[in-house]
Amino acid sequence: MGHYVPHTDDEIATMLASIGLSSLDELFDVVPDALRLAAGLDMAPGLSEYDTADEMVRLADRNRTDLVCFAGGGAYDHDVPSAVRRVAFRTEFVTAYTPYQPEVAQGVLQALFEYQTLVARLAGVEVANASLYDGATACVEAVNLAVAATGRQTVWVSGGVHDTWRDTVRTFAAGTGHELVDVPLVDGRTSWPADGAPGAILLQHPNKLGCIEDLAEARAVADRTGALLLVAFDPVASGLLRTPGSLGADVVVGEGQPFGTPLSFGGPYLGLFTCRLEHVRRLPGRLVGETVDVADRRAYVTTLRTREQDIRREKASSNVCTNQTLIAVVCAIQLSWLGTAGLRELALRCARATRATHDAVLGIDGVTPMATAPYFREFGINLPLEPGVVVERMAEEGFLAGVPTDGGLVVAATERRTAAQIDAYADALRKVLS
Amino acid sequence: MGHYVPHTDDEIATMLASIGLSSLDELFDVVPDALRLAAGLDMAPGLSEYDTADEMVRLADRNRTDLVCFAGGGAYDHDVPSAVRRVAFRTEFVTAYTPYQPEVAQGVLQALFEYQTLVARLAGVEVANASLYDGATACVEAVNLAVAATGRQTVWVSGGVHDTWRDTVRTFAAGTGHELVDVPLVDGRTSWPADGAPGAILLQHPNKLGCIEDLAEARAVADRTGALLLVAFDPVASGLLRTPGSLGADVVVGEGQPFGTPLSFGGPYLGLFTCRLEHVRRLPGRLVGETVDVADRRAYVTTLRTREQDIRREKASSNVCTNQTLIAVVCAIQLSWLGTAGLRELALRCARATRATHDAVLGIDGVTPMATAPYFREFGINLPLEPGVVVERMAEEGFLAGVPTDGGLVVAATERRTAAQIDAYADALRKVLS
Amino acid sequence: MSSAAGGKATSIPLMGRDDEPTIFELSEPGRVAASFRDQGLPEWTAEELLPDWALADESVHLTEVSERDLVAHFTRLSHRQYSVDLGAYPLGSCTMKYNPKLCDEAAALPGLANVHPSAPASCTQGWLELLADLGDALCEVTGMAAITLQPPAGAAGELTGLLLMRAWHEAQGRQRTKVIIPDSAHGTNPASVTLGGYQTVTVPSDDRGLVDLEALRTVLDDDVAGIMLTNPNTLGLFEEDIADIAAAVHGVGGLLYYDGANLNAILGVTRPGDMGFDIVHMNLHKTFAVPHGGGGPGAGPVAVSERLAPFLPGPIPERRDDGGFGWMTPERSIGRVHGWHGNALALARAWSYILVNGGDGLRRVAEGAVLNANWVRHQLRGHYDIPFDRPNMHECVVSATNVRKRVGVKAIDVAKRLLEEGFHSPTTYFPLIVDEALMIEPTETESPQTLAALCEALIRIADDASDADHDAPRTTPVGRVDEARAARRLIPTWDARQEA
Amino acid sequence: MSSAAGGKATSIPLMGRDDEPTIFELSEPGRVAASFRDQGLPEWTAEELLPDWALADESVHLTEVSERDLVAHFTRLSHRQYSVDLGAYPLGSCTMKYNPKLCDEAAALPGLANVHPSAPASCTQGWLELLADLGDALCEVTGMAAITLQPPAGAAGELTGLLLMRAWHEAQGRQRTKVIIPDSAHGTNPASVTLGGYQTVTVPSDDRGLVDLEALRTVLDDDVAGIMLTNPNTLGLFEEDIADIAAAVHGVGGLLYYDGANLNAILGVTRPGDMGFDIVHMNLHKTFAVPHGGGGPGAGPVAVSERLAPFLPGPIPERRDDGGFGWMTPERSIGRVHGWHGNALALARAWSYILVNGGDGLRRVAEGAVLNANWVRHQLRGHYDIPFDRPNMHECVVSATNVRKRVGVKAIDVAKRLLEEGFHSPTTYFPLIVDEALMIEPTETESPQTLAALCEALIRIADDASDADHDAPRTTPVGRVDEARAARRLIPTWDARQEA
């Protein structure tokens, strides 16, 4: 229906005439006949807005949103306050482009400056960029930075990094030629090789089984091997745990979805990328900095642009252009809404719900822990049944039971989970397993 | 929980000290002890935002929104495009107050100026105010204006005016002492008394049975009796029918809900009030006018304020202060979205759906028309069963069957109703009546 | 305290100076935004459906714009509009507090918004429960026995109340002609009195700024139907003699009407019912976080004491013994005052606000509002006249008389200057008994930092006042607007302008 | 045509001059906005739950603000931001078209937004059907056989495409080292080539602004893995020799990669697949109405021809014979390129956009875009240099060289001046082969009135250019920003500023 092309027939005729054409087809005379799509696209004709909305609702209704969520694995079921939604999705933020003209983009630029400050604090390092795609691709960029910084191609990757994140790192390593060495978890903690000279060591904290890693030890390994320490962290954990930066991480990346972004079937999410100041010139993606305007008024602008692809081209630190700015704005607003006390409270409530869930399910026959190491907001269990089957059966009971990994199931509980839901979950699991 | 009082305990202490108090209670020392609420309010403590939202959802889920709507009677089930919702509820419109300071209220003022223009055009008269509460109270104000203008207390009120609207007019007449004379419908049209000298005659067009009134005749009656002609119109009808103003109405009022406002269980709706220029000094409520600022720039401001209660006090033309501005803004945006062609198309589609429904149900045994006069977007039927019972039974079948009146049922169909829904409706009604 | 003020709209000057063309100027023949769903019906023509005599010769001309231009036009207009979400709005008597966003979302729930008002009770149990719960809560807050939620605004509540007064007196078999209001009353009070069929008798305020009890006694006789009061009154002062006033009015068989515009000040502290009031209206758009929407919609429920309950407008939601809900109409009801059930979605907002605050939170609201207003009065002392310099409640009324005498700068100039400082202006020239009145209601949602910045600005304005202030505001989308010309040369529509 | 321009943000020139304090300056110790639901769990302390060695000594300091101040702060920031919904955004290569609001609402549907990405297919049939439908539609639009929806942006799509190229060549048992790109290519192309493990070989454009076929032939050898092209290219010109180019590249066993940033120009007119391309990425945030969000998120699906399908990232949604949907991973998949399924909600927006437009509507989009861009080129002729003055597609690149020579006013000055006129600037200094380049892409959603106003402004700027233009913009929230200083004296966070 092309509702969104405003031109009237008269206007089209006038405009065509003024450029010396007599039909819209002539606009495409430069396209060789052989390449013209004679019959047009083989697609249904356009619908009205309302029929379109009805179809979208039909599709949405075919998803189970009634499931009480105990799944995590990098995507967490947190509450989002109305204020954050309302403000973050104001059309000035939603329909703006990259702030190439800072004089009319102070809104987005300042929001990103505040975002960078908040995220750098969570990571415990000096610099955060203006966002990357997601946690998985942030790991890829961290590896690239480290290899460039150390000139060493080998990277030790902990088995505690989410499976899909490791797969992603591996996919891109095929292009860069990095050599990835898988490092196993032993009772829920990464056990590093005795020797070797990697350019970087990458681990996740807390890791995919929910276990809290020994970052001090990891730092020691990095020092011993001359590698950079790359930590994929859960930013919510910084509400209670020491920050990776404070424990010596060189690059700290993570997934920002927990701050204001719904589960969204996996995207758009938010790639957090932070590092020590010494690495800022290798930082991937955009960076906003404070400066002044001609009248010496405070102003913000994207800076150190010479790192970027549009200027440095094949020598750029990364190929990232479009990032996840709007989600970064959401994150900044959500973190401001939580505030210092709220972040701690959020982390504490996740930990409490997880402990309660842990205690409830480990009482069930045949359920054993995947690891004994301390956990924060999720934990792994071994089951007498294939985890995929358990997930399907639990769905029939109204629960998303968890995320299967390493033959077990990782169960997460956020501040949204109540005692009643946790009890019901345990009862359902007992029923499914019996 | 008082989440919305920002003060910290330290700040409260500092502020109290600076005004010479030592406790919050002392703020209320001026309230005699005998009047103090010692025990506090007998109400539950505050909830979190999320628990509050859950409770609101619980209540919302107890309403049947699955019913396919064939009810009208002044509240119509129209589609509202996303663009209208998104723009009208921008926070600058939602959280602004009455434009007492025009220099910082040009947004609302210009939107109202555009609203007044659009609504005056629909009515076919020169002036529209900035909104009243709803269609029913707009009728009250019309009667008050007419009585003041003619100095005659008697008002002839057509039986074709919605029952609830007539009740409302009657309620307020108790205060003003107007004498209301009910004028009956005969086969769907108002049949005016031969003689009498009313200050005004009020009819609805199309009327509560959906029938198109003979406004030319009404004008003749008004001329003969020296009364003002007050017409409560359906603004959607102006998409096809002659406007009341073009047929001689002095005051044209109506319900603006059909333009962008969901059914909303009856409110907030929008009282449309328009009249001929000669009556502008008796206009109830606010009026926006165009003017200039000191620099001769175009500007808008509320005008002819001397009519209003805050200045004229007991001699004011009305007591209205707060009106329905936001709904007027919604209406202006919806009318702009519909546009000239869209309004006509909307009216035509309502008329088509209503005709199709009419033809489908009148084929059913025992169903007879309440009137044979031409109808526009709803029509009345007599049923072999008590209409209230039919409505209940039809609800079980998934339909809101219509609005009962005068022992019959008035059935309406908008542009949202499809051939399939109309057939299903007729089948259900056949089933219910058999 | 940190330097920056949260509630100061430091970006206010951002609003466009360039004027925005009207939607009519953006209109272009043939442009269309509208689209309609596929109905699958025969495409009957208008002529096939309707009689010729009824059909218009040509369709009403509205606009012809694209959705893109429509959205941009109204978005740009929104950038020319001040609002609570941009900055502080200390507009006395209007209670321009911050309204929690959760209330917006509650009111937008499809389960509430997509319900036809005529749907039978069996299909609207959620709505009925909500309205019944809200009614109970409002009765508890005001100390009354029964309530109607129909009145769509305060003034509508007032008139409803006066009609209840009239019905009650008639039921007692007496005709009364007068209603007393104080000289500080809001304009809607006398206007409503007239529409209620009564004459207004004005009673003066004494030097405390309170109702002059002696003067009141002199006008009280058995022709008095009742009295309308706000408490705290429009000066923001608590009517300390309210018990005596009530006794005196009741003594002559009159009723007391409570104008609830200032209820925010006493939530959980004291109740109109306990003060002796018989009829109470509330402005949910002031006290219970219904946003003002540029002038409305609001909601003005009216609560009454036991003896007036039988006269309330109907229908009223009621709890059934089976736990369900239904509608009932009081036997001696004055009839309905709204086409349906009042501004229902506004009522839903108010309910969500009450739920989130709870009884404890509502008391905090009053404490915050009164604390802020008293703090402001103390700050302004010495810079503005304070005609009634005593502990106030939720608002304080100061006067620019001294400034006018000194440099000829009036309250309106102060108001316009404040706009330049990034704040909305206080209410000016009301109440009428204070000249050069500036009525300041900070509300509880503004922080001490914001109040400090507001007071600094007001003080700077008073101390540095000069002739130049008559040219204020200079940083707003338009400069001072010529109101006189608007009335002299009336242009109420775009069409009138075309002819003009 | 009416005088007023719908797309001109006439309110922009006054966006706030006052700067807005940072959220950190608004922060006040003890202030809280957050609230949490009642979990009904034991209130274990952190020490009871976690080992001491892991616990932080003090919590990370974020902010301490009220919800009211939070909302006002970000609302005011939004008033300091230009956006498509405020006015025209003729930013070449970015396709800043108006995005229908219905797409926003589609993406906000709880049934789409509240689904965990790990939920089993049995619980996400709606999502799988949506993704499968979208994939089919995008394959039809591009003329390809299979697709991955995982890449979250164009650059990610490029790199995914290059890894597919590499995997394919390896499967053929050969190692190739070079990828050819034209000198007019976007920066992400060479950057992606490097990350794909290839060397970039640049081929010049000829005097038509098209790939120099002869020059191309000279660099083609069996070490060439493939070529990356946009068509229309970044000059907005259609590569007329594309068939010969494809033949030549395929002749040496290379693959053709299509950078879909300019797909808007050819929707329903011609297809990369028909031109001979093997791999195609689309920028759904350009062509399919995903709003840019201030820089993202977008979506960059990659479609491929039959022979490359087995290498696609997985999992991929597939239709089951029983009518249901499931996930499958191609047997020789290069692996995943995103943590989950890509920017799913952006994909949902795109699907709603395709549904509402349909095949017919998409062709109209291309027609409107190309018509607008050609009309603009004709208007600007004589005022700006037009290096390649021939029929263009969706955008035209003009040069301010003449203006610079005349009065020393550069492309950047023209861009800043245009901000004063209430429009966003065109893309400047890209493509690199045009000096003082101004790359103008009006998009199809701007009306002729808007284009006329835009061209008038651009012409006025060129004709009246003077030294004063170096001071532009003067009416924006801030004046010209010192970018050099930002890099020299790096302040990437509020904390760095405190130390600085």
Ligand SMILES: Cc1ncc(COP(=O)(O)O)c(C=O)c1O
């Ligand atoms: C003291 C007082 N009474 C009555 C009213 C009228 O209320 P409404 O505007 O809701 O009709 C107001 C409103 O400003 C007021 O301030």
Ligand SMILES: Cc1ncc(COP(=O)(O)O)c(C=O)c1O
């Ligand atoms: C021609 C061209 N190619 C590639 C890209 C990169 O796409 P994205 O920004 O989505 O990564 C762009 C974006 O501006 C572009 O214009």
